[in-house]
Each structure stands twice: as C-alpha cells, then as structure tokens.
Amino acid sequence: MSKCAVILAGGKGTRLKPFTISIPKPLVPVGDKPILEHLIKKLADEGFTDIIITVNHLAELIKAFFGDGSKWGISIKYSIEDKPLSTMGPIRLIDSLPEDFLILNGDVLTNMNFNELFSFHTNKKSLFTIASHLRKEKIDYGVLEIDHEKLKIFNEKPEIEFRVSMGIYAANRRILQYIPENKSFGFDDLMLKLLSINENVNVFTHDGYWLDIGRPDDYEKAINDFAEGII
Numbered sequence: 001m002s003k004c005a006v007i008l009a010g011g012k013g014t015r016l017k018p019f020t021i022s023i024p025k026p027l028v029p030v031g032d033k034p035i036l037e038h039l040i041k042k043l044a045d046e047g048f049t050d051i052i053i054t055v056n057h058l059a060e061l062i063k064a065f066f067g068d069g070s071k072w073g074i075s076i077k078y079s080i081e082d083k084p085l086s087t088m089g090p091i092r093l094i095d096s097l098p099e100d101f102l103i104l105n106g107d108v109l110t111n112m113n114f115n116e117l118f119s120f121h122t123n124k125k126s127l128f129t130i131a132s133h134l135r136k137e138k139i140d141y142g143v144l145e146i147d148h149e150k151l152k153i154f155n156e157k158p159e160i161e162f163r164v165s166m167g168i169y170a171a172n173r174r175i176l177q178y179i180p181e182n183k184s185f186g187f188d189d190l191m192l193k194l195l196s197i198n199e200n201v202n203v204f205t206h207d208g209y210w211l212d213i214g215r216p217d218d219y220e221k222a223i224n225d226f227a228e229g230i231i
Helices: 035-045 059-066 089-093 114-123 173-178 187-196 216-227
Strands: 004-009 050-055 075-080 100-105 108-110 128-138 142-147 150-156 159-172 202-205 210-212
Touching: 004 035, 004 089, 035 050, 035 059, 035 108, 050 059, 050 089, 059 075, 075 089, 089 173, 100 114, 108 159, 114 128, 114 159, 114 202, 159 173, 159 202, 159 210, 173 187, 210 216
Parallel strands: 004 050, 004 100, 050 075, 128 202
Antiparallel strands: 100 159, 108 210, 128 159, 142 150
C-alpha cells in the first residue's frame, strides 16, 4: 500500500533572515543538502512513495530543485497557494488525499521513525495525531517566586521542560471538514476547533533527535550536529 506525506513548504522563513532572503527556508542547507532533501530522503527510505509539497514563497525554486521526485524513486507533486494559508489551510487545497497521511513542516530535522507514527495513528483510528517532543529551555534570568511581595524561592537561570508539537502530524481525510476553504488557518486554529467540539486528538511521543530550524539558534545547532555526526 502506498503511503503519502504532505510537506508544508510555503512559509517565508522570516525568522531565518538573512538566509531566506533569496532562497526559501526548506532549501537552506544542513550539511551537504537542503533541509527539505534530508526530509524527503528519509521519507523515501521509510517507504513513503507519494509526497505532496505545498508551496508559495519562491515556489519555482523548490519545484526546480525537487522536480517529480524520480531522483529519490518517489512521486512528488505540488500544491500552489495563491496566498499564504498558514499551516493547515493548504491541506484544504489538495485533491485526492488518501484515507490517512502524514503532514510535516518542511524545516524539521529528526531521527523519528515515520512508520511508527503512521502505525500509531492508524491503529487508533485517529482523526489527528500530533508528534511531540520533550524540550528543555534555559531561562536566561533569575526567576523569582513571591508571596505577598516577599521572596519565597529563587532560581538562577533554571532549565524548564515542556512537551511541544514537533511540526509533524498524521491525519485522517475527515479532518478536511474542519479546515475552511481559501482561508488562513493554522495548527493552533485547528487544535482549538477540535478541542471545542470534544474531538479526540492523539499524541505520539518521540524522545529521540528533533530540531525545527526555523530559529537561528536551532539552525546553528543543526549544522553543528550534522558536522559531528549526531544526526
């Protein structure tokens, strides 16, 4: 059975300027390849045969680089956004989606097994599944806890753990009924909508490697990690 992944590559990558002034963020290099090529090669290696890339900003550069996917032994098609539609809006434009499919931001770097996420999603007959990661962030301040204007606890530059969305999802085609047509509609909008109507959203946990290179600090870390063979 063929497996499909939708890759969201229409953003402008404003947080990564000046790298993204002349090239789209998915073509920003990590090691010897663009970040999006790492993602496509990994999907192909894990048996995903059909990839749809949603494009808007500098779309022709992405299409010229990846073509029809024959270089990786897969089929690549493109869905063109006439205007920015955020993260979930572009899904509504795609015809002939399979019953279940993956959705991935085009700027993630991970060692996640995509088949495990897909199987988790389909076994649960889930409407929508979020891949999640436990992230640690160092707070660059002395953090105060007070009670009636008196200091009770002081933590100098503490490290806080919290579970975040990885920008990697699995979805059932039924999700289209909750995404408005031709309107900017983000992942946050979709989650708030599903929660408001008590739809179940499953969460798949991944404790391995993951980076979203949309932030300069994470992009620099990705380059260093790749050079050191960590990923």
